[in-house]
Amino acid sequence: MSHRCARFIPKFLSVSLTLAMIMLILASCGGSKVETTPAFTPASTLSLSSTAFQDAESIPTKYTCSGQNVSPPLAWSTLPQGAQTFVLITFDLDAGEFTHWVLFNLPSDISELQEAISPQGQLPAGALEGKNSFGKTGYRGPCPPSGRPHRYQFTLYAVDQSLDLKAGASWNQILEAMQGHVLALGQLMGTYQR
Numbered sequence: 001m002s003h004r005c006a007r008f009i010p011k012f013l014s015v016s017l018t019l020a021m022i023m024l025i026l027a028s029c030g031g032s033k034v035e036t037t038p039a040f041t042p043a044s045t046l047s048l049s050s051t052a053f054q055d056a057e058s059i060p061t062k063y064t065c066s067g068q069n070v071s072p073p074l075a076w077s078t079l080p081q082g083a084q085t086f087v088l089i090t091f092d093l094d095a096g097e098f099t100h101w102v103l104f105n106l107p108s109d110i111s112e113l114q115e116a117i118s119p120q121g122q123l124p125a126g127a128l129e130g131k132n133s134f135g136k137t138g139y140r141g142p143c144p145p146s147g148r149p150h151r152y153q154f155t156l157y158a159v160d161q162s163l164d165l166k167a168g169a170s171w172n173q174i175l176e177a178m179q180g181h182v183l184a185l186g187q188l189m190g191t192y193q194r
Contacts, residue, residue, distance in 0.1 A: 040157070040178075046186030047077040048156045052115070059152060059190035065143030066194060070116035071101065076156055080183045083108050083158040085126075087178060089171055092142065093189075094150040101139045101154075102130030102171050105162050128167040130174055137168055142192035149193035158184040 052072040053059050061067040079086070086106035092098040101118065106127045117123060119138030129137040144150040163169075163177045 040182045040185060042158075042182050042184045044080050044184040046079070046156055046158060046184050048074065048154060048186035048188040049076070050074050050154075050188060050190075053190045055188055055190075057190060058149075059142055059192045064141040064192055067141070068116075069139075069141045070120060071113070071118045071139040071141075073113065073115040074154065074156075074188070075112040076186055078111070079108055079158050082160050083183050085159050085162050086110075087157040087159055087163070087174060088113075088154065089157075089174070090139075090152060090154045092144070092150050093153050094148075095144070099133045099171050100141065100152065102132055102137075102169070102174060104128055104130060104165065104169070104174050108158075126162075128165070128169075130165075130167070130169045130171060132171075142190075144192060144194055146194045149191040152190050152192060154188045154190075156186045157182050 049055070050072050052063060059072070063070060063072045074088070076086075085104070085108055088101065088103040088106065089099060090101035092100060103118070103123075104127070106113075107124050110124055113124075114121065117139075118129060123129070131137055132140055134140050142150060142152050157178060159178055160181045160183055163174060165173055165177055
């Protein structure tokens with residue numbers, strides 16, 4: 001990074017400064033690209049869907065902070081051979097990959113999550129929730145500032161092992177633990193505007 005750009009990054013940077021802010025500074029100063037997620041190249045894909053909304057369509061208010069703030073129903077295709085667990089991570093793609101839901105060690109014998117499974121509902125046996133960007137475990141629905149719509153991406157990973165992590169793990173810890181173990185992934189994106 002050039003000396004010209006370094007002056008825009010204060011010496012008192014705290015852990016709470018988001019990676020997105022650093023990315024914006026580097027991009028504007030001509031710095032190198034910052035990788036925000038590991039590069040997964042699985043051999044197959046999963047078909048992730050919801051009965052509540054279609055891919056690239058609006059997420060109903062019920063599943064947002066303006067409604068009941070419950071998790072939407074999700075379903076996916078048959079898992080690939082060798083998969084032991086699933087990981088589900090939900091990002092706000094327009095807020096620096098702000099996480100809304102971090103769920104891991106979902107059993108491989110399920111292919112759907114019912115509505116309101118988190119935080120009010122019962123998780124499948126063995127499943128754990130990580131800490132989202134609100135600093136809490138469990139699902140927190142879309143809650144963008146008023147203005148343009150934000151995109152919310154649900155990403156489901158089929159993993160060949162259980163992750164040796166405790167409840168409350170961060171998405172960074174989970175993604176690091178998945179390196180080299182992702183067999184397939186599926187994505188579903190919905191939008192929401194207030």
